[in-house]
Amino acid sequence: MNTEKKTWLDIPESSDFSIHNLPFGIFSTIEGGYRAGVAIGDYIMDLKVLAEYGHFNDLSIDTAVFSQSVLNDFIRLGKPVSRQVRQRLQQLMTQEDSPLRQDQAKALVLQKEATMHMPLAVGDYTDFYSSLEHATNVGSMFRGKENALMPNWKHLPVAYHGRASSIVVSGTPIHRPKGQSMPAGAEKPVMGPSKALDFELEMAFVIGKDSQLGSSITVEEAEEYIFGLVLFNDWSARDIQKWEYVPLGPFLGKNFGSSISPWIVTLEALEPYRMAGPVQQPEPLSYLQNKGKHNFDVALEVSLQPAKGEAQVIARSNFKNMYWNICQQLAHHTVNGCNVRVGDLMASGTLSGKAQDSYGSMLELTWNGERPLHLADGQERAFIHDHDTVSMRGYADKEGRRVGFGEVRTKILPAL
Amino acid sequence: MNTEKKTWLDIPESSDFSIHNLPFGIFSTIEGGYRAGVAIGDYIMDLKVLAEYGHFNDLSIDTAVFSQSVLNDFIRLGKPVSRQVRQRLQQLMTQEDSPLRQDQAKALVLQKEATMHMPLAVGDYTDFYSSLEHATNVGSMFRGKENALMPNWKHLPVAYHGRASSIVVSGTPIHRPKGQSMPAGAEKPVMGPSKALDFELEMAFVIGKDSQLGSSITVEEAEEYIFGLVLFNDWSARDIQKWEYVPLGPFLGKNFGSSISPWIVTLEALEPYRMAGPVQQPEPLSYLQNKGKHNFDVALEVSLQPAKGEAQVIARSNFKNMYWNICQQLAHHTVNGCNVRVGDLMASGTLSGKAQDSYGSMLELTWNGERPLHLADGQERAFIHDHDTVSMRGYADKEGRRVGFGEVRTKILPAL
Numbered sequence: 138m139n140t141e142k143k144t145w146l147d148i149p150e151s152s153d154f155s156i157h158n159l160p161f162g163i164f165s166t167i168e169g170g171y172r173a174g175v176a177i178g179d180y181i182m183d184l185k186v187l188a189e190y191g192h193f194n195d196l197s198i199d200t201a202v203f204s205q206s207v208l209n210d211f212i213r214l215g216k217p218v219s220r221q222v223r224q225r226l227q228q229l230m231t232q233e234d235s236p237l238r239q240d241q242a243k244a245l246v247l248q249k250e251a252t253m254h255m256p257l258a259v260g261d262y263t264d265f266y267s268s269l270e271h272a273t274n275v276g277s278m279f280r281g282k283e284n285a286l287m288p289n290w291k292h293l294p295v296a297y298h299g300r301a302s303s304i305v306v307s308g309t310p311i312h313r314p315k316g317q318s319m320p321a322g323a324e325k326p327v328m329g330p331s332k333a334l335d336f337e338l339e340m341a342f343v344i345g346k347d348s349q350l351g352s353s354i355t356v357e358e359a360e361e362y363i364f365g366l367v368l369f370n371d372w373s374a375r376d377i378q379k380w381e382y383v384p385l386g387p388f389l390g391k392n393f394g395s396s397i398s399p400w401i402v403t404l405e406a407l408e409p410y411r412m413a414g415p416v417q418q419p420e421p422l423s424y425l426q427n428k429g430k431h432n433f434d435v436a437l438e439v440s441l442q443p444a445k446g447e448a449q450v451i452a453r454s455n456f457k458n459m460y461w462n463i464c465q466q467l468a469h470h471t472v473n474g475c476n477v478r479v480g481d482l483m484a485s486g487t488l489s490g491k492a493q494d495s496y497g498s499m500l501e502l503t504w505n506g507e508r509p510l511h512l513a514d515g516q517e518r519a520f521i522h523d524h525d526t527v528s529m530r531g532y533a534d535k536e537g538r539r540v541g542f543g544e545v546r547t548k549i550l551p552a553l
Numbered sequence: 554m555n556t557e558k559k560t561w562l563d564i565p566e567s568s569d570f571s572i573h574n575l576p577f578g579i580f581s582t583i584e585g586g587y588r589a590g591v592a593i594g595d596y597i598m599d600l601k602v603l604a605e606y607g608h609f610n611d612l613s614i615d616t617a618v619f620s621q622s623v624l625n626d627f628i629r630l631g632k633p634v635s636r637q638v639r640q641r642l643q644q645l646m647t648q649e650d651s652p653l654r655q656d657q658a659k660a661l662v663l664q665k666e667a668t669m670h671m672p673l674a675v676g677d678y679t680d681f682y683s684s685l686e687h688a689t690n691v692g693s694m695f696r697g698k699e700n701a702l703m704p705n706w707k708h709l710p711v712a713y714h715g716r717a718s719s720i721v722v723s724g725t726p727i728h729r730p731k732g733q734s735m736p737a738g739a740e741k742p743v744m745g746p747s748k749a750l751d752f753e754l755e756m757a758f759v760i761g762k763d764s765q766l767g768s769s770i771t772v773e774e775a776e777e778y779i780f781g782l783v784l785f786n787d788w789s790a791r792d793i794q795k796w797e798y799v800p801l802g803p804f805l806g807k808n809f810g811s812s813i814s815p816w817i818v819t820l821e822a823l824e825p826y827r828m829a830g831p832v833q834q835p836e837p838l839s840y841l842q843n844k845g846k847h848n849f850d851v852a853l854e855v856s857l858q859p860a861k862g863e864a865q866v867i868a869r870s871n872f873k874n875m876y877w878n879i880c881q882q883l884a885h886h887t888v889n890g891c892n893v894r895v896g897d898l899m900a901s902g903t904l905s906g907k908a909q910d911s912y913g914s915m916l917e918l919t920w921n922g923e924r925p926l927h928l929a930d931g932q933e934r935a936f937i938h939d940h941d942t943v944s945m946r947g948y949a950d951k952e953g954r955r956v957g958f959g960e961v962r963t964k965i966l967p968a969l
Contacts, residue, residue: 261717298716300677300714301677301717302677326709350810381711383703386802386803388713388714392714392891419741422742422744472731472805473731474809475718475805
């Protein structure tokens with residue numbers, strides 16, 4: 138039950154976009170260009186229109202940021218501003234005599250009549266590898282159970298740089314990548330469409346404040362630099378990756394596309410869902426030690442829909458499964474003086490749980506294709522087929538107070 | 554001898570910036586803001602002023618691109634436009650009755666009175682690993698001579714994604730990075746300033762045309778997408794890198810900073826210096842086979858200047874040493890559908906030659922510190938010290954026709 142704030146708008150109880158959430162995104166409609174919006178129930182609050190109606194006049198915000206094609210400039214105004222905006226929107230949506238009730242027709246846009254866009258210009262994208270279960274699963278498959286974790290894994294949040302140009306918003310189809318692979322037993326590599334296309338269930342945090350080259354962000358300061366989070370599907374071609382990745386890491390096996398959910402859920406909205414992370418043993422070096430609760434209880438699920446079939450859930454996991462939390466990730470990323478910029482994305486790495494049906498990739502769910510998934514219509518899947526649609530959803534829920542991420546949905550098209 | 558074109562300006566014969574070069578950059582002066590310029594001898598042609606004087610009026614260019622703080626929008630106009638601009642500048646600098654001779658005082662700025670800036674907004678930065686000699690040296694050190702090259706190396710141009718945010722222009726000091734490393738024989742990692750700070754002598758090409766996600770650029774088309782080249786110093790902390798890089802590649806060992814030269818030398822200016830690359834055996838897969846000359850004869854050198862000492866050359870190499878050429882690199886990068894954007898940088902990887910004094914990193918020059926360099930003043934160097942300045946220079950020269958890159962110079966400051 139939502140006991141704190143009631144809105145005059147009819148919001149379905151199962152909606153990800155309760156009055157407590159108010160995530161930011163960029164949308165357009167047939168009539169209007171790109172602009173900033175906030176999801177509420179089945180609607181979007183049009184921030185450009187609200188600004189034109191004067192609802193932010195007393196907040197001394199340069200409301201031009203709401204008419205831009207990305208949220209970077211809005212986010213750059215800082216957390217005090219985004220907090221004020223969220224508070225004002227909560228007022229407008231809860232006051233019985235809210236002026237918004239009169240302006241509804243113009244200020245509220247049905248989500249089904251809007252198109253969502255990439256909410257950010259992403260400067261740099263980093264992918265961590267912070268789920269112990271995922272790293273152990275993948276390591277076991279490729280190096281055996283005894284050597285599953287590399288010696289560095291429990292000492293630092295392992296990560297690598299990904300490609301920013303190919304990050305797309307939910308709904309954007311991705312073509313199956315072509316590339317080199319080395320078939321088992323072959324003497325020469327072959328070229329062709331990937332035969333082992335996979336998703337990776339991840340979340341990513343959005344940098345909300347620039348740091349300076351040469352300086353570091355401590356674990357204590359880290360959350361000041363984090364604006365919010367999105368769902369992240371780190372598409373992977375396992376056959377391409379396996380052949381190319383030694384010694385410098387993943388490249389073409391990853392950079393053909395990554396998909397994000399369109400709504401950025403702020404850290405403030407996630408406040409009630411904080412929890413402690415797993416015990417870290419051995420104890421990390423001091424720059425990685427942080428007190429308090431920095432993991433978040435966000436239920437996650439992946440569903441797969443074949444071309445002519447029904448969508449079915451194939452994995453259920455949770456963001457709380459991360460061994461290294463977002464503050465540790467950011468402190469590590471900048472300990473060497475690397476600078477971050479507003480709009481940068483830092484993905485978690487695949488979020489697998491302990492149970493077999495909580496694994497966050499086909500690689501793990503089918504144990505590298507050895508145990509194909511059986512779909513409801515009788516089809517089997519070792520990896521992802523052309524025309525399959527993969528959707529990821531995520532939400533936090535505590536005593537009926539729900540804050541959700543919506544979804545990131547991607548259809549795979551044949552290689553060009 | 555410069556037999557083709559004579560300019561009325563006095564250009565020293567040893568200048569990198571002959572009438573044949575005309576590289577593009579971004580500069581400012583005490584009086585004026587950021588703007589585009591072209592280097593000529595000891596001067597910069599101020600493109601903003603030349604546009605104001607009407608010298609590009611008949612070329613139907615939106616000359617607002619010359620008043621911006623980066624060259625991306627100018628480059629995006631396409632090669633026909635940048636070629637026209639270079640031709641116009643050559644006319645203006647060679648005609649005896651050039652109107653520019655009158656406007657000289659305003660249109661020509663002494664380089665020593667200007668500050669150079671990052672010429673590009675870099676969307677993504679990729680680092681290749683395309684020198685056979687470098688890969689063999691590094692592989693020998695870490696895995697022994699027999700296993701020096703990984704099985705994939707001669708089949709594809711190995712690469713990884715780097716960090717765009719920390720790329721800085723020549724002259725910007727970089728702080729020694731701090732980070733985790735695992736000392737030999739230790740049981741636990743330690744944290745502190747890197748003890749193995751290194752440079753990497755590289756060149757990087759600049760993407761001049763966007764490609765579409767899902768589509769590929771062929772080896773034949775590749776040069777249409779390449780605007781020009783810069784010198785690139787891929788700073789590396791070997792101790793940090795060694796501990797972190799398994800299994801996902803270099804991260805904090807690299808992303809604390811990379812330095813580029815300020816002038817982008819166009820592919821057109823490098824035309825006379827083309828040459829064939831090394832024979833590639835085994836024959837690459839067909840998408841990597843290209844005919845014609847796609848390597849470039851660019852002499853490179855690295856010098857090291859201690860805090861109170863003289864600069865001295867410590868390595869001489871050549872861009873022609875690349876095994877995989879820039880067309881192969883770009884075709885490989887996009888074969889999976891990865892898109893590129895104007896301003897992206899693609900670095901070559903360390904450009905080592907066969908001779909010991911042609912190695913492009915301290916790691917190789919001192920063989921991982923085993924054979925320290927002896928500097929003229931008696932000091933030794935295994936790796937780079939605080940307050941050392943590393944400079945890289947590069948130029949092509951054929952029958953007295955010289956096209957140079959200027960330099961990328963970086964001073965290392967102590968860790969913060």
